Amino acid sequence: MIERDGVEGLSMRKVSAEVGLAPTAVYWHLGGRDELLNAVLDEVLGELPPIRATGRTSRARIGSIVRSARRDFLEGMPVLLLANEVGRGDELSYRTQLALAEELGRAGLDGHEAADVLRALLFVVGGFVMIEEQYRTGEADDFATAGRWADGAAAEVPPALRAAMARPPDADALFAFTLDRLLDAVLPPD
Amino acid sequence: MIERDGVEGLSMRKVSAEVGLAPTAVYWHLGGRDELLNAVLDEVLGELPPIRATGRTSRARIGSIVRSARRDFLEGMPVLLLANEVGRGDELSYRTQLALAEELGRAGLDGHEAADVLRALLFVVGGFVMIEEQYRTGEADDFATAGRWADGAAAEVPPALRAAMARPPDADALFAFTLDRLLDAVLPPD
């Protein structure tokens, strides 16, 4: 039901109808909507497959973890939104945190700095995914600022940049670009 | 009302009561909830002050724009959530886009690559802000994975990193770290 209509599309009354009970029966079993959502999330979290890095260099392996985290989040958006709604978003990323920590250790990073790198990567993934979801959810005219860039405004801006901003962003390419540059700046050389 | 209770705390019936009319009167004037929200957003967008960069080097100026964008978003979270709800999140960042474009041009970037850099910075800011909001909204036990890091699990991970991950993240420091590294990798030298 959450997969189909999102978290906000799940109602106690619909759930109980699907199960063939009165709405109030669910309250006896679980307590309320919040408890139901948490119970669903518990179930989902228990079934997540382990994360495996691919690649030879540790940079490649770290990149593969981050990329697959993004893919997993994008494919399981309803679950991510559910986790965020009940305030347990970080639990969903725990497996990724572990895999990254292991690989960052192998890359020679440790302590405070390694934690910063790990979290920077995680925040960037999470941020991209949530913004991409905003774009996906919106209508066709969602990319409203494109028109303004195409118009003659912004005289101080170089025209080639203006033209590039008038085209909608390619989220995949933008993510690859950002991740690449960030890894450049954040991993030890070699 | 949105400032106080968030977008989801605004209801047609409360609004109309505040104004001293029947709920249905609002429908005659505006059309519905969606139109009301868009009208509010229009008003807010019209009153935004211009963005001014500070600093001598173009790197400093770009950094200042990005930092003040984050500050503005964090201070005006209800407005950001409103803009996202009605699918106009990018309009809220248009002033920042303009300021960045101008400054990136001055830094010698143009065209496709400049657009990538601009959007990478924007996505990172937006992503951080939205994730920080998730943390702010949650309960005290929200940082649930801290406990797991403190526990003995994750044997493959260096202990100093494990200890660092057991402490909750400092969003300000993490953002400064991420922005600094990203600017290193993304701006032309000098």
Add this chain to the structure above:
DNA sequence: ACCTGAACACCGTTCAAGT
């Protein structure tokens, strides 16, 4: 132990009717 029905306090929205 498990379930129901009635009830309360909410929603967004439509529409015929009033002035």
Add this chain to the structure above:
DNA sequence: ACCTGAACACCGTTCAAGT
């Protein structure tokens, strides 16, 4: 042109009552 009242189809939740 502007507003109201009644109504419809929803919510989450509580609680006394049933078996």
